[in-house]
Amino acid sequence: MTSTDQRKKPATASTGTRARRRRPLRSRIADGVLPLILVVVIVAVWQAMVSFGGVKEYVLPAPGAVVKKMFSDFGTFADQSVPTIIAIFVGFALAIVVALPIAVAMVYSSVVRRAVYPLLIVAQVVPKVAIAPLFIIWFGFGQLPKVLMVALICFFPVVIDSMVGFRAARPESLMLVRSMGASRWQAFWKVRWPWAVPSIFAGVKVGITLAVVGAVVAEFVGADTGLGVLLITARGDMDSLTVFASVAWLTVIGAVLFGVVELLERVLVPRRGGRRSFEASGSL
Amino acid sequence: MASFVEFDQVTKAFDTGDGVMTAVDEMSFDLDRGEFLAIVGPSGCGKSTLLLALAGLTQPTTGQVRVAGRPILEPYTDLGIVFQGAELLPWRTALQNVMLQAEIRRGSKRESEARARELLAQVGLGGFEDRYPDELSGGMQQRVSLCRALLHDPEILVMDEPFGALDALTRDQIQIDLQHLWMERRKTVVFVTHSIDEAVFLADRVLVFSPRPARIAADFRVSLDRPRHLSARATPEFAGLVGEIREVFENLGVLTEERT
Numbered sequence: 001m002t003s004t005d006q007r008k009k010p011a012t013a014s015t016g017t018r019a020r021r022r023r024p025l026r027s028r029i030a031d032g033v034l035p036l037i038l039v040v041v042i043v044a045v046w047q048a049m050v051s052f053g054g055v056k057e058y059v060l061p062a063p064g065a066v067v068k069k070m071f072s073d074f075g076t077f078a079d080q081s082v083p084t085i086i087a088i089f090v091g092f093a094l095a096i097v098v099a100l101p102i103a104v105a106m107v108y109s110s111v112v113r114r115a116v117y118p119l120l121i122v123a124q125v126v127p128k129v130a131i132a133p134l135f136i137i138w139f140g141f142g143q144l145p146k147v148l149m150v151a152l153i154c155f156f157p158v159v160i161d162s163m164v165g166f167r168a169a170r171p172e173s174l175m176l177v178r179s180m181g182a183s184r185w186q187a188f189w190k191v192r193w194p195w196a197v198p199s200i201f202a203g204v205k206v207g208i209t210l211a212v213v214g215a216v217v218a219e220f221v222g223a224d225t226g227l228g229v230l231l232i233t234a235r236g237d238m239d240s241l242t243v244f245a246s247v248a249w250l251t252v253i254g255a256v257l258f259g260v261v262e263l264l265e266r267v268l269v270p271r272r273g274g275r276r277s278f279e280a281s282g283s284l
Numbered sequence: 285m286a287s288f289v290e291f292d293q294v295t296k297a298f299d300t301g302d303g304v305m306t307a308v309d310e311m312s313f314d315l316d317r318g319e320f321l322a323i324v325g326p327s328g329c330g331k332s333t334l335l336l337a338l339a340g341l342t343q344p345t346t347g348q349v350r351v352a353g354r355p356i357l358e359p360y361t362d363l364g365i366v367f368q369g370a371e372l373l374p375w376r377t378a379l380q381n382v383m384l385q386a387e388i389r390r391g392s393k394r395e396s397e398a399r400a401r402e403l404l405a406q407v408g409l410g411g412f413e414d415r416y417p418d419e420l421s422g423g424m425q426q427r428v429s430l431c432r433a434l435l436h437d438p439e440i441l442v443m444d445e446p447f448g449a450l451d452a453l454t455r456d457q458i459q460i461d462l463q464h465l466w467m468e469r470r471k472t473v474v475f476v477t478h479s480i481d482e483a484v485f486l487a488d489r490v491l492v493f494s495p496r497p498a499r500i501a502a503d504f505r506v507s508l509d510r511p512r513h514l515s516a517r518a519t520p521e522f523a524g525l526v527g528e529i530r531e532v533f534e535n536l537g538v539l540t541e542e543r544t
Binding site for chain 2 (some may be wrong): 170172173175176177178179180181182186190191194
């Protein structure tokens with residue numbers, strides 16, 4: 001049918017948001033199917049290397065075996081996950097609680113900004129993994145050094161992106177609310193904060209992925225419990241299956257945490273339009 | 285008796301790193317209550333600085349701005365501002381953007397919401413209250429911004445090239461709407477623009493500024509009858525006044541026929 005074809009053409013050519021929102025079903029299914037195909041291919045190659053390539057299990061266990069291990073030893077993995085997850089949560093929360101006020105202070109005071117900013121950069125350049133052993137010396141083998149390592153490693157992206165966010169508000173908007181007689185507090189909550197939230201979440205998302213790294217690194221260097229400890233101990237025993245299963249569980253934890261942050265973002269980030277309608281934008 | 289708004293020897297200088305730049309130099313003029321004043325002048329001649337000084341959002345380096353005899357030393361709140369950009373908060377609907385004014389002033393919510401809806405309807409935005417800014421055209425956004433500036437019924441309305449970014453047709457319509465709103469309320473308006481036509485069409489009085497440092501190059505009364513219709517632009521009085529103002533710019537060297 002030529003008439004529908006003709007109508008379709010300008011619709012897909014027309015720019016922007018509507019095209020992105022109402023994509024054809026086929027293309028949306030492709031979004032889900034394509035990466036799935038890739039995963040299947042990778043797993044198949046992996047399985048083939050083990051089954052037919054003569055790769056020893058202690059070098060590379062078969063994917064099926066890893067999944068089986070993940071669930072057959074579920075109790076152990078679960079037990080060891082708890083301290084790791086707690087360290088991630090507490091350390092991550094600590095980073096945010098410290099980073100937000102510092103970012104705010106840097107935006108409101110140029111003295112604070114000039115004093116703190118170079119220090120932040122230097123602190124970020126110091127390889128934090130390298131100072132992990134120091135934490136063990138200072139704080140022992142418990143949860144504290146892990147928490148601090150997590151906090152330290154995810155602090156930087158959160159503080160920098162928050163600062164960018166708090167500076168995103170347009171000066172004219174701030175002038176407007178001042179002329180309405182707004183207090184600093186009102187100007188912050190009504191204008192600066194909502195402008196900043198998307199940017200803060202960008203930092204938090206990077207932070208949460210780093211937090212898992214921080215916890216595992218701290219457990220490698222020295223801790224008495226945790227998935228990282230389980231992993232490093234298994235490596236000592238040449239128990240590759242447990243190593244792989246630990247990595248898999250850590251990945252699951254990281255992915256779930258990231259998902260939770262994304263969900264929070266969707267709930268908290270103020271809606272920025274969406275249903276753009278053409279009868280509204282066309283008339284004037 | 286003193287005028288309602290007085291600019292008294294206002295000088296504003298900025299430290300630019302390589303020397304002091306004087307934006308406004310000992311500027312003095314007065315406005316009566318209910319007067320619609322337009323200021324035209326070349327870019328960067330310190331017009332916006334004067335508006336901000338009136339709003340108390342910046343302080344003059346020397347001199348004083350007074351409203352009803354009182355010097356402006358902090359943000360003056362009995363005033364509405366419209367900037368060139370609509371400056372709407374993108375996460376708020378049209379109505380919520382207008383209501384920001386009331387939220388910050390902590391007025392009665394029900395009363396101000398009724399007023400906000402009425403204002404929006406008056407500028408032709410009835411039915412668009414719940415639209416977000418990105419669902420509105422530039423002209424509609426600027427109307428919302430105008431409603432926000434009028435919600436608290438301020439004595440003074442300050443407009444900084446408010447229609448500069450709009451297309452010609454939208455601009456004509458919004459000028460008519462503004463005139464209508466103004467004639468109902470007779471607020472004191474200070475309206476900065478680049479457009480001589482716009483200044484003459486809207487204002488009771490047009491101040492022509494020189495290039496930086498700004499001085500008053502001319503002060504014209506516009507005594508065309510109100511309401512002025514778009515057709516007024518075709519009248520000899522209108523064209524004559526526009527011509528006179530253009531001549532001032534030519535004499536200042538702002539406008540020139542010959543380029544060397």
